[in-house]
Amino acid sequence: EAQVTQNPRYLITVTGKKLTVTCSQNMNHEYMSWYRQDPGLGLRQIYYSMNVEVTDKGDVPEGYKVSRKEKRNFPLILESPSPNQTSLYFCASSLEGLSGNTIYFGEGSWLTVV
Amino acid sequence: GESVGLHLPTLSVQEGDNSIINCAYSNSASDYFIWYKQESGKGPQFIIDIRSNMDKRQGQRVTVLLNKTVKHLSLQIAATQPGDSAVYFCAFEGGTSYGKLTFGQGTILTVHP
Numbered sequence: 001e002a003q004v005t006q007n008p009r010y011l012i013t014v015t016g017k018k019l020t021v022t023c024s025q026n027m028n029h030e031y032m033s034w035y036r037q038d039p040g041l042g043l044r045q046i047y048y049s050m051n052v053e054v055t056d057k058g059d060v061p062e063g064y065k066v067s068r069k070e071k072r073n074f075p076l077i078l079e080s081p082s083p084n085q086t087s088l089y090f091c092a093s094s095l096e097g098l099s100g101n102t103i104y105f106g107e108g109s110w111l112t113v114v
Numbered sequence: 115g116e117s118v119g120l121h122l123p124t125l126s127v128q129e130g131d132n133s134i135i136n137c138a139y140s141n142s143a144s145d146y147f148i149w150y151k152q153e154s155g156k157g158p159q160f161i162i163d164i165r166s167n168m169d170k171r172q173g174q175r176v177t178v179l180l181n182k183t184v185k186h187l188s189l190q191i192a193a194t195q196p197g198d199s200a201v202y203f204c205a206f207e208g209g210t211s212y213g214k215l216t217f218g219q220g221t222i223l224t225v226h227p
Contacts (some may be wrong), residue, residue, distance in 0.1 A: 040122065042203055048213045058214060059216065073147070108156075
């Protein structure tokens with residue numbers, strides 16, 4: 001089954017404790033991206049990757065890092081989480097970029113930083 | 115539209131009615147537009163897309179209209195059903211930043227049986 005898998009789905013952590021949210025897709029997609037969703041603000045793009053070893057900042061990259069060492073995985077790293085990073089996070093992928101390609105979203109990861 | 119705020123626009127319709135959800139965008143260089151549906155507890159689901167060289171595109175029960183002159187996008191849902199109840203987002207890809215996707219704030223659609 002074609003899917004985008006995120007882990008963990010739910011996490012409560014403390015300020016400053018490094019964490020990684022993993023994202024994996026089994027569709028051999030080149031494009032992957034991370035978003036955060038906050039009430040009233042819709043989804044905002046954090047980082048995206050057009051292909052392996054290529055990553056670019058989205059609209060809200062501050063406080064996050066990503067890596068794309070292999071095509072299927074695109075982990076989101078919070079080196080020193082803060083309470084304002086409490087949010088619902090979505091990973092997404094598509095075959096090649098955005099235009100004309102269906103974007104598949106994961107089921108989301110609820111992150112709470114206390 | 116895309117204005118930032120704590121309260122999402124809402125649209126309430128009766129089952130069987132047609133629904134129209136609107137979205138305004140500001141970047142005139144945007145050349146690719148998408149509508150997503152998000153149900154509670156789930157990730158966004160692709161509905162329909164349109165490129166900037168078109169002004170209308172139809173899918174199954176859905177139509178997207180693009181007016182580049184006034185930078186306006188709309189989603190029309192025909193014969194709306196209770197299962198259409200969800201939050202609907204427009205999104206667009208920036209003209210010079212391929213891969214960068216910007217979402218509107220969303221509209222809550224409620225369909226009453």
